[in-house]
Amino acid sequence: MQPHILKSAETLIERTGILGVIICRGDIVYYYKTDPRFHYDQIRDFGQFVHQLFSGYLNVQRHISEVSLQFKGACLSVMMMKEGEAPIYVATLAENLQTLALATEETKRWVAEDLVKKSKRTARITSKLRPTAHLLWGRFLSRLRDCLDKSLGAEAGGVVLTRTLEHFHGNSSEPLATEQWLAFVAEVGNQIPNPDARVRFYKLYSEVDAAEAQR
Amino acid sequence: MDQKGETNAGKDPGDFLPRQASLAPAYFSINNREVVDAGGSEEAEALLAEYDFLFYYTGKIGALLGFRKTYTVFLNEEQTLLAFQEKNPGEIRGVQCSRPYPLEEALSLF
Numbered sequence: 001m002q003p004h005i006l007k008s009a010e011t012l013i014e015r016t017g018i019l020g021v022i023i024c025r026g027d028i029v030y031y032y033k034t035d036p037r038f039h040y041d042q043i044r045d046f047g048q049f050v051h052q053l054f055s056g057y058l059n060v061q062r063h064i065s066e067v068s069l070q071f072k073g074a075c076l077s078v079m080m081m082k083e084g085e086a087p088i089y090v091a092t093l094a095e096n097l098q099t100l101a102l103a104t105e106e107t108k109r110w111v112a113e114d115l116v117k118k119s120k121r122t123a124r125i126t127s128k129l130r131p132t133a134h135l136l137w138g139r140f141l142s143r144l145r146d147c148l149d150k151s152l153g154a155e156a157g158g159v160v161l162t163r164t165l166e167h168f169h170g171n172s173s174e175p176l177a178t179e180q181w182l183a184f185v186a187e188v189g190n191q192i193p194n195p196d197a198r199v200r201f202y203k204l205y206s207e208v209d210a211a212e213a214q215r
Numbered sequence: 216m217d218q219k220g221e222t223n224a225g226k227d228p229g230d231f232l233p234r235q236a237s238l239a240p241a242y243f244s245i246n247n248r249e250v251v252d253a254g255g256s257e258e259a260e261a262l263l264a265e266y267d268f269l270f271y272y273t274g275k276i277g278a279l280l281g282f283r284k285t286y287t288v289f290l291n292e293e294q295t296l297l298a299f300q301e302k303n304p305g306e307i308r309g310v311q312c313s314r315p316y317p318l319e320e321a322l323s324l325f
Contacts, residue, residue: 038280045279053272066291068318069273071282077318093280101319 005114006179008106009033012092018103019074019093023115026086027051028168030115031179034093040186050078050089058083068104070097077104082112090115137175143208144188151201152192160191167191240324245299245307262309266299287325291315300325 009021013033020034024047032043057064068077075097081088090107094100141161148157164187170176176184185205192198243252245266250259273285286301296312298321310324 042279042281046276049272049276049279053276056268056272063293064290065293065315066289066318067273068287068289068291068321069277069285070287071277072284072286074280074282076276076280097318097322101317101322104318 005110006031008110012103012106016099016103016106017095018099019095021107022046022089022091022093024050024089024091029183030088032183038093040183041190044183044187044190046091047089050091051087054078054080054087054089058087068097068100075100079104079107081110081115088112088115133175134173138172139212140181141172143212144185144205147201147204147208148188148192150204152194152197160188163191164188240310240312243309243311245309247305265297266307266309269299270301289316289318289321291321296321296324298324 009031010033012018012021020032020038022029022034022043023031027048027050029040029043029047032040034043053067054064063083064080066077066079069075074093074095076091076093077100078089078091081090090110092100092103092107094103145157145161148160151157152160164184165171167187168176168180168184189198189202192201241252243250243262245251245263248263250262253259253262269288269290270285273288277283277285284301287298288300289296289298292315294314296314296316297309299307299309301307308325312324316324
């Protein structure tokens with residue numbers, strides 16, 4: 001994602017007091033910054049429902065560009081920025097329609113390509129730091145795998161990690177964007193069917209992650 | 216449920232009939248599932264089906280995020296705007312326009 005979009009999203013949340021911005025690519029949440037009341041589970045399922053809603057219309061050749069919804073005490077707007085196999089949706093959440101209207105004025109200025117493509121500068125840095133990015137990604141996966149193995153056994157741990165990578169259309173040799181790593185950890189947790197094992201995993205991972213941060 | 220006692224909730228929108236776009240905002244009402252001021256029975260059926268489909272999904276989205284009950288939906292399409300507003304249970308006010316509206320402008324329609 002282009003840095004100016006990230007900055008714009010953050011500024012929007014700070015200045016307009018909206019409840020959040022969620023960007024999805026198909027049914028996958030690509031980026032989100034929301035009020036802490038929303039958990040990743042909700043945001044992930046939200047992305048899937050939004051995709052189902054828009055796909056339902058696209059299947060009958062109806063091209064919906066924007067859906068705005070008003071609930072009691074909150075509202076949201078979802079814009080489809082790009083159609084195709086991996087459509088891009090930008091969702092804005094707010095407490096009232098006036099704030100939402102102001103915020104969507106800003107998000108409408110965003111360009112689909114900027115939302116999902118790396119900037120030239122980022123690409124250049126990434127290219128230079130490619131071995132480092134791969135190393136960090138490898139270490140991140142290794143930490144996750146270790147915690148999974150200890151929480152639910154080696155075989156089941158491997159399955160969970162594989163499913164999570166598939167969920168993100170990723171693989172172990174291509175690093176995901178770092179802003180997706182938090183969502184990745186949450187999805188690993190979602191893929192663990194046993195609630196006790198999930199708690200064990202989160203506890204272990206938070207300890208390992210804290211230790212890693214201090215290094 | 217529609218006049219025949221069937222609900223459209225969650226159906227594929229492919230089941231819907233094409234809507235007639237009007238040149239000026241055209242208002243209609245749905246009172247206890249009876250569509251008032253539609254262009255004809257086919258259009259009335261299509262509006263009811265669309266209402267069911269939209270409120271089925273938007274209700275799910277709202278519930279997921281912890282929001283209470285959907286009561287207004289604005290749907291911008293390439294050349295149209297369709298909006299529903301639930302005034303009271305079973306009492307819905309709707310509007311169709313022949314162009315999409317930005318949200319701040321759409322708000323003034325109700």
